[in-house]
Structures are given as C-alpha cells and as structure tokens.
Amino acid sequence: MAEADIALIGLAVMGQNLILNMNDHGFVVCAYNRTVEKVDKFLANEAKGTKIIGARSLDEMVKKLKKPRRVMMLVKAGSAVDAFIDQLVPLLEKGDIIIDGGNSEYTDSRRRHKSLKEKGLLFVGSGVSGGEDGARYGPSLMPGGEPEAWPHIKDIFQGIAAKVGSEPCCDWVGEDGAGHFVKMVHNGIEYGDMQLICEAYSLMKDALGMSPGEMSEVFTEWNKGELDSFLIEITKDILAYKDVDGEYLVEKIKDAAGQKGTGKWTAISALEYGMPVTLIGEAVFARCLSSLKDERVTASSQLSGPEVTKYDGDKKAFIEDIRQALYASKIVSYAQGFMLMREAAKEFNWTLNYGGIALMWRGGCIIRSRFLGNIKEAFEKNASLRNLLLDDFFKTEILKCQKAWRKVVSQAVLLGIPTPAFSTALAFFDGYRSARLPANLIQAQRDYFGAHTYELLASPGKFVHTNWTGHGGNVSSSTYNA
Numbered sequence: 001m002a003e004a005d006i007a008l009i010g011l012a013v014m015g016q017n018l019i020l021n022m023n024d025h026g027f028v029v030c031a032y033n034r035t036v037e038k039v040d041k042f043l044a045n046e047a048k049g050t051k052i053i054g055a056r057s058l059d060e061m062v063k064k065l066k067k068p069r070r071v072m073m074l075v076k077a078g079s080a081v082d083a084f085i086d087q088l089v090p091l092l093e094k095g096d097i098i099i100d101g102g103n104s105e106y107t108d109s110r111r112r113h114k115s116l117k118e119k120g121l122l123f124v125g126s127g128v129s130g131g132e133d134g135a136r137y138g139p140s141l142m143p144g145g146e147p148e149a150w151p152h153i154k155d156i157f158q159g160i161a162a163k164v165g166s167e168p169c170c171d172w173v174g175e176d177g178a179g180h181f182v183k184m185v186h187n188g189i190e191y192g193d194m195q196l197i198c199e200a201y202s203l204m205k206d207a208l209g210m211s212p213g214e215m216s217e218v219f220t221e222w223n224k225g226e227l228d229s230f231l232i233e234i235t236k237d238i239l240a241y242k243d244v245d246g247e248y249l250v251e252k253i254k255d256a257a258g259q260k261g262t263g264k265w266t267a268i269s270a271l272e273y274g275m276p277v278t279l280i281g282e283a284v285f286a287r288c289l290s291s292l293k294d295e296r297v298t299a300s301s302q303l304s305g306p307e308v309t310k311y312d313g314d315k316k317a318f319i320e321d322i323r324q325a326l327y328a329s330k331i332v333s334y335a336q337g338f339m340l341m342r343e344a345a346k347e348f349n350w351t352l353n354y355g356g357i358a359l360m361w362r363g364g365c366i367i368r369s370r371f372l373g374n375i376k377e378a379f380e381k382n383a384s385l386r387n388l389l390l391d392d393f394f395k396t397e398i399l400k401c402q403k404a405w406r407k408v409v410s411q412a413v414l415l416g417i418p419t420p421a422f423s424t425a426l427a428f429f430d431g432y433r434s435a436r437l438p439a440n441l442i443q444a445q446r447d448y449f450g451a452h453t454y455e456l457l458a459s460p461g462k463f464v465h466t467n468w469t470g471h472g473g474n475v476s477s478s479t480y481n482a
Helices: 013-024 036-044 058-063 079-091 106-118 131-137 147-160 178-207 212-222 230-240 262-272 278-290 293-300 315-348 354-360 371-381 392-415 420-432 439-450
Strands: 006-009 029-032 070-073 097-100 122-129 140-145 454-456 459-464
Touching (some): 006 013, 006 058, 013 131, 029 036, 058 079, 070 079, 070 147, 079 097, 079 106, 097 147, 106 122, 106 140, 106 178, 122 131, 122 147, 122 178, 140 147, 140 178, 140 354, 178 212, 178 230, 178 262, 178 278, 178 315, 178 392, 178 420, 212 315, 262 315, 278 315, 278 420, 315 354, 315 371, 354 371, 371 392, 392 420, 439 454
Parallel strands (some): 006 029, 006 070, 070 097, 097 122
Antiparallel strands (some): 454 459
16 A cells, blocks of 8 residues: 655665654655665664654565655665666656655766656656755755656655755755756865865964864854854864863874765866866865875975974964955855856756755755855845856955955965965956956967967957968967867
8 A cells, every 4th residue: 555755765874864854754754775684674773663664675665655656765876876767667657756865976867867757757866965964854955857846845855954944955956967966066165165174274273383272262263253154163173172092183183085076076067167166176186185195294304395384473363364264265165166057057958046055055064054145145136146256245255355365375375384275266266356367378379389269359259360480371270169
C-alpha cells in the first residue's frame, strides 16, 4: 500500500539526518540503502519510534510511494547517481520525480534532466548545504531542474529547510542544472570566505604577533558587526580551543589544506564563461600552494624575504584596518560569484532569482551571514542589477573601506606576508572601476604577431589590421574573441 510521501536512497550521515528532519515535519519517509542491513540498523536505532518505513529493494520502495512518486538520492556524485537512475527508470511512471541531493556537477544534472524528460520523468538536482547538523535541523536547499516538479516537492523542501524569521532558506532556483550550479558557486564563495579569514588570521599572527586567544577575542567582536557569519563564529571557537596540554590546538595542525573539488569547478566555470572570478580562483590556488608543504619548508631556508616582518604602528588601528579589508574583499567575492551566475543564466537561458538565492544562503548553509540580507535587498530593489558593486549600499561600504584595504595589502607586501585573496580582490576592484585598461596594447601585440586585428575606439564594431613591420602583409587572421 502506498503510504510514503517521499523515498530517500543513501543512509550515510546526511541521508539519515534528512530523513529524521522530514519525519519531524510530519512527512512519511521510506528509507533505502544499497546495503540492506543499513536500513534494518537505521530503523532499529536512530529511526526507532518514528513513522519512518524501510524497503529492502527498489521495487518495494517504489510500491510504497504515493503518486507522483518522489525519490531523493543522497549518494556519491558521479556514476553511482547514474546507476540508481538506470535502475529506477523502469520502476517509475510518467510524472514521477527523481531528486539528486548529492554534490553533483551541474553539467551532469543538465544531462540527467534532458534524458529523463525524454522518458516523461521529472528530474530535480538540488544543492544541500549546512553539513550534517544542517541536514538534521534545517539545511539550505537549492533545487533546480524540471519546474513542473516544484509544486510536488515544495512543501517537503520548504518544511525541512532552515528558516530566517519565517522565510525558508529554500526556493526554486531555475531550470535543468541551475540548482547544482548555484550550489557550486556557494561552495566557491565558501572557499573565498575561508581564505580571506585565514589571511586576516595570518596578518594578526605574523605582523602583530597575537596569540590565538587574543585573535579569538577579535573575531568575537567582529561577529557582532557587519561580518556576523557562521564562518567568523566557528573561527573564534577554533582559535580559543585548547588541547589537553593547555596549548592552542590550531597551532598544532599541519598547514596543508585539502579540497573536494567544488571550488575548483567554480574557478573552471569562471574561465569557461570568461568571468573574472579571481578571488575564488586564488582561494583554490592558495590551497594548492599550502599542500606543497615539504617544498615550502625547503624553500623557507633558501629564499629570504624582507628584513622587517613585524608591524610597528598602532596595533588596534591595524586590526580595524584588517577587518575593513576583510569586509571589502568579501563584497568583491560575492559580486564575482553573482557575476558568474548571471553569465551562466545567459548561457543556459535560466531565469535565476538572485534575491531568492541570497535568502537561501541566509541560514542553514556554511556561508550564512548577515551580509546576505543586504544582497537580497540589493536585488529586490533592482532585479536586473548588473553588479553588486553598483548597488548603493555596497558601493558606499566598499568606498568606506578602501583606504584601510589598501593599507593592509601594501603593509602585507612590505612585511612579506602573502595575502593572495585580499590582493586579488583589490586588483579586481581597481580594474573594474577603470574606464580604460592596458588591453589596447595586448590587442596591438596580438595583431603584430598574429594579424588578429583590433577595433578602433573611434569606429566600434570595425576590425582592422596594421602591417606593423612593413613586410607582414595585409591578410588578417580571425579576431578570436573570448
């Protein structure tokens, strides 16, 4: 007998927690896992005394679902998702819904949406953020895919999502791969935020000689203002944490960062669509550089930096400068992330609701922060806003921080402290506000050695070639516009 509202495949920690969350909100969930013993174990332990039911085969699971059947997968991205889809297709009927809640690449979601649509099935690719805690008590959910599926999953998704006030951190994102694209950008921004915070920590530690305890107090203060966010909050906790021997734990951790690849995907997409998402790119490269630990240790004994490595000015004022540099750089990072989403929307004909996306990130996810409320307002005021830096609020804020930001970047350079994310954010800001950049010389160089032609300011749209050497001839190559 059909009794379950939704089925969930995959009983790792995220899957189990989402099922328990759905149960808390009054939905009957059918749990399934490829290793059937996991289902029995889950029902006997975590799900004991709940309305959660289990299935020992996909066939049994499908039979227990109300129509239209809703099947959500939380399995490893890649071939495992395709394998489950292939097994599900013969068991489902026209109008049934398959939801992929894993960390899939948006290109895979676009392909799956297209092939399932041809079979009369509705596909949803949904970003899920907030880790295991978010999954259990309220994640940020970013569903995209077949719009026809949304009314059938809306109550469940918005029911279990995190809430900011009474608004759920979940709304329909857009067509085919939009949900996973937005989640990818979210993860890229997360890389950027983390790198920026690490650079602030590095400056306080190396330029000002502060202890982790002192820095924890600074982050506690910062979390009361514009930078109020989940990542600042956890940073203050991490810095204050002492090991059993009374020493700060953070200083004992090896300085080589790992990555799952979602930040890298964002950087690759930025290159693919010609969008200067430089801060996320630098954050990915900073992790790559950190992982060359042995080489860096060798280099540290052979390559010397500046003689002065400590800041000798007003410590309190410099801490405030660092805060402003962090805030300004963060504005640039989000502006770049939204630029990338806008370009993808143009490329794939998606209708993205940018204010809605900012709201989805206000709670439940790793980059949740007060700051996102301002982004939501910016897009509410002007839905066709081309860049966050052109919104009155962000324009005022970044100009207010400019002097401190420049001071921090220049001091870091003078003291030999690497701040790749702070620096690239400032370089982008200076490039973006320049009516003229030196790319005219690049165009001349390209025309000189490859006859690629150039456009004259006086006659836009007309491409010309110059025989720079007198013996290059007048035949031109193509313009190769990226």
